[in-house]
Amino acid sequence: xxxxxxxxxxxxxxxxxxxxxxxxxxxxxxQNVLVDARDGHVQLAGTDLEVGMRYVVPDVQVxxxxxILAEAAKLTQILREAxxxxxxxxxxxxxxxxxxxxxxxxxxxxxxxxxxPDVPEFEGEGVEIDGSVLSEMISHTAFAAAKExxxxxxxxxxxxxxxxxxxxxxxxxxxxxxxxxxxxxxEDVSFRGILPLKALDVISRLVAETEEPVKLKxxxxxxxxxxxxxxxxxxxxEGSYPNYEDxxxxxxxxxxxxxxxxxxxxxxxxxxxxxxESRSVRAQFSEGKMTLTARLPERGGAxxxxxxxxxxxxxxxxxxxxxxxxxxxVTKGESVRLELKDKDKPAVLKTGDDYLYVVMPVSTED
Numbered sequence: 001x002x003x004x005x006x007x008x009x010x011x012x013x014x015x016x017x018x019x020x021x022x023x024x025x026x027x028x029x030x031q032n033v034l035v036d037a038r039d040g041h042v043q044l045a046g047t048d049l050e051v052g053m054r055y056v057v058p059d060v061q062v063x064x065x066x067x068i069l070a071e072a073a074k075l076t077q078i079l080r081e082a083x084x085x086x087x088x089x090x091x092x093x094x095x096x097x098x099x100x101x102x103x104x105x106x107x108x109x110x111x112x113x114x115x116x117p118d119v120p121e122f123e124g125e126g127v128e129i130d131g132s133v134l135s136e137m138i139s140h141t142a143f144a145a146a147k148e149x150x151x152x153x154x155x156x157x158x159x160x161x162x163x164x165x166x167x168x169x170x171x172x173x174x175x176x177x178x179x180x181x182x183x184x185x186x187e188d189v190s191f192r193g194i195l196p197l198k199a200l201d202v203i204s205r206l207v208a209e210t211e212e213p214v215k216l217k218x219x220x221x222x223x224x225x226x227x228x229x230x231x232x233x234x235x236x237x238e239g240s241y242p243n244y245e246d247x248x249x250x251x252x253x254x255x256x257x258x259x260x261x262x263x264x265x266x267x268x269x270x271x272x273x274x275x276x277e278s279r280s281v282r283a284q285f286s287e288g289k290m291t292l293t294a295r296l297p298e299r300g301g302a303x304x305x306x307x308x309x310x311x312x313x314x315x316x317x318x319x320x321x322x323x324x325x326x327x328x329x330v331t332k333g334e335s336v337r338l339e340l341k342d343k344d345k346p347a348v349l350k351t352g353d354d355y356l357y358v359v360m361p362v363s364t365e366d
Contacts, residue, residue, distance in 0.1 A: 011082070021033060128184065212228055
């Protein structure tokens, strides 16, 4: 193998592929990246056996085609130090190769490419979805999914397409994010699967690389997505997703409307006087006003007031401030609508008609 290309371009691609490559693994070979040079490009591939990725680096001067399997972390460090220079790769043996650029030369031991697990490629047509739409749906739901749970199905996000509409849902049992968007997909196309969080993170990074439509296929136990020069493949999370529609309140009759920035600042201010053992803020709603209070034993307390629009009887409810701040980070628009029932019932935060966030209350001391 022999080729040369822009170091920064190759390093950026390697860093993207490395998001699926485990830093540590009982199978040492998984800590490597497959480098395949041919036809004027280099294709990088990596996998942890659950999530895999291929990425094509174009406009490469390939003098001799070939494949090597290199330690991803070390190769990334080498290319990072190269800056904007041209890196040259050369290997007469798949188990040894040399990387050189201005003023530097590295000799590295490789691994047998034949032993590396297969990383699927995107084949066929699939269906298309706008990349910005997919990215928005992921950002509005993935943060609400469980990070560690014995209920494996909620350690991912439910992705459903039916009748020309895409839905995503993420929940950890204490909160739930749900979003739907119209997509340019034939109404007779439908699929449903639970996507793992790692795959969603990689897909978000890949989609940000291009404005081209995303192509996807959802098979029986895996999803494969193509965006620009990259392809991501992921196994689906096993199990049955809970019936989330049953936990979305339908009869919350107390309505508060407030500016996003104002609410964000207020919750942050109140959260200062909370701690790990008392991570709760109490919100009191009355006509035209919201009052947030928090108290940290032996430290003090906070009282924050904001003006808002409110209809309904006065009420108090406690919540985890982190759960509110998480959703406000991804909220678009100038205001949010809070729908409340009472202190023991879940609250609903809405932005428009196609996104809602359900959060369970927490008990607070009166």
